[in-house]
Amino acid sequence: MLESASKIFNGPDGPVMVAFSEATREQRVQCSKLAAVTFGNPLSEADYLERDAYLGQRxxxxxxxxxxxxxxxxxxxxxxxxxxxxxxxxxxxxxxxGVHKEPGFCLASVVTDFRYRRHGLASLLLTRVAEWLDGPGNAAASMLYTSIGNAWQFYVDRGWKMQRAFQSTLSWRHIASSDRMSLPITRALTRKDISSLCERDVEDIETKFEKLAVGSNEIHMAVVPTEEIISWLHDRAVFTSVKISGQVPQSHGRLCESADVWLYWFHDFRKQQLAVQRVGGHMEESDLQTAAIARLLLDALEEASKWNLAKVVVWNPSSGLTCAMKILEEGFGVEVETEERIGRSIPSVRWKGSNETQAITVQLNEFYAWS
Ligand SMILES: CC(C)(COP(=O)(O)OP(=O)(O)OC[C@H]1O[C@@H](n2cnc3c(N)ncnc32)[C@H](O)[C@@H]1OP(=O)(O)O)[C@@H](O)C(=O)NCCC(=O)NCCS
Known part of the structure; x- marks a missing residue:
């Protein structure tokens, strides 16, 4: 538990003494209640609190x-x-x-009680959290995904630098009669598959990182796509789904064995979309692989329809994915819109000590790292 000196702030009702700390058990409940007001939908406050408690055990x-x-x-x-x-x-x-693994963090659910906004409280909170990250937290870097529209400068001024972010949105224009059997066969992923695929994925990424040429003030970083991080979002989706519909999503991704590519997805009931968390595999951009990715995306669209989710989103699509989406647009009645994401879920990174002499590039800016 970390507690810092208290500070007076001039609130709407006069001066108040505030202090910063890691929340106690009782305070955690109050923190969750505060977050539920902004981030709770589609869950009730009680269900949101229950989900926080459940996720805390993952x-x-x-x-x-x-x-x-x-x-x-x-x-x-x-x-x-x-x-x-x-x-x-x-x-x-x-x-x-060289290449090394470092501890990092994602900041999430940043919120100030609406009665006390614009009094510098979130600024103070983030300053203190940054001190913890640089000190006891021993974080090489921290990330957050800002969604405060034009107010993004708020995080930039506090050390979290925005990365440009792109996304493709896929939806059915009409169900075309094209023969999907012309595309390679895929199968459902099990939890066990996810574990071994993540291990392979991390090895591949390490190898690619080894080969990157970097200058003395350059840093490339990627959130490691572990089974823990991938499955955490699955557990979150399952919990939310059970609460809102009583049903359990069983499918969290698919694999094409013949082309050695796979993807994981996350049912985002809040934004009414299926988010592709990561497209993995040894990318060689062969025709077979492009067709396999197209098939995996069709699988994702089918899963989205099953849950009445209007669209599938893919963050920062690679060139292989872009070719696969073209196949779907031309032959399968799928509408694809690719755009820069502005004002929504913009990944922002703060390097230890807010070090600005280093040029940071975030690789694999995909959805799996989001919280
Ligand atoms: C974003 C939020 C946490 C800021 O809390 P706060 O305690 O009011 O923040 P501070 O008083 O420290 O800083 C205020 C600054 O935030 C910026 N800001 C944040 N949200 C803003 C908004 N919606 N519109 C305009 N400015 C905003 C402004 O730059 C403002 O600076 P100014 O008062 O000097 O103009 C608060 O508005 C909030 O809880 N919003 C709802 C939850 C949310 O969107 N969280 C962020 C998720 S990424």
Missing amino acids: LLTRNNGWRYWCLYRVDNPNQIFATCKTIRRDILVRDAS
Whole structure:
């Protein structure tokens, strides 16, 4: 537990003494309630709190894998003014010294009680959290996904630099009669598959990172796509689905064995979309592989339809994916829209100590790393 000196802030009702700390068990409940107001939909407050408790037991987030931070009222510690979470993740780093794994974090659910906004509270909270990240948290880097529209400068000024982000959105224009049997066969992924595919994926990424040429002030980083991080979003989707419809999504991705490519997806009931978390495989951009990716995307569209999700989204599509989407547009009645993501879920990175002398490039800017 980390607690810092208290500070007076001039709130709408006069001066109040606030302090920053990692939330106690009681404060965590209040933090979740505050976050539920902004981030709860489609869950009720009670279900959102239950989901937080459930996710806190998953492999990624148990044992301090996620921490709640808060600014609270000193004379009434259960009154929370502002809160956020940090969620652990490993980061693969390629710099002039080689390839190494480092501890990293994602900041999530940053929120200030609406009665106390524009009083500098979120700024104070983020300053304190950054001190923890640079100190006891020992983070090489931290990320967040900003969705505050034109107010993105807020995070930039506090050290989290935005990365450009692109996305393709796929939806059925009409179901074309083209013969999907012309595309390679795919099969469902099991949890066990995900574990071994993640291991292979990480090995491949390490090899690619080794081959990158980097200058002395350059850093390439990627969130490591582990089974823990991939499955965490699956567990989250299952929990949400059970609460809103009583049904359990069984399918979390598919694999094409003949082309050795696969993808994982996440049912995003809040944004009414199926998000492709990661497209994995040894990419060689052969015709077979392009056709296999097209088939996997069709599978994703079918899964989305099954859950009444209007679209499939893919973040930062590779050239192989772009070719696959072309096949779907031309032969399968799929509408594809590719655009830069502005004002929504923009990945932003802060290097340890807000070090700005290093040029940071985030590789694999795909959905799996989102929280
Ligand atoms: C974003 C948020 C946490 C900021 O909290 P806060 O305590 O008001 O922040 P601060 O007072 O420290 O800083 C205010 C700054 O935030 C920026 N800002 C944040 N949200 C803004 C918005 N919706 N419109 C305009 N400016 C905004 C402004 O730059 C403002 O600076 P200014 O007052 O000097 O103009 C708060 O608005 C909030 O809880 N929003 C809802 C939840 C949310 O969207 N969280 C962010 C998810 S990425």
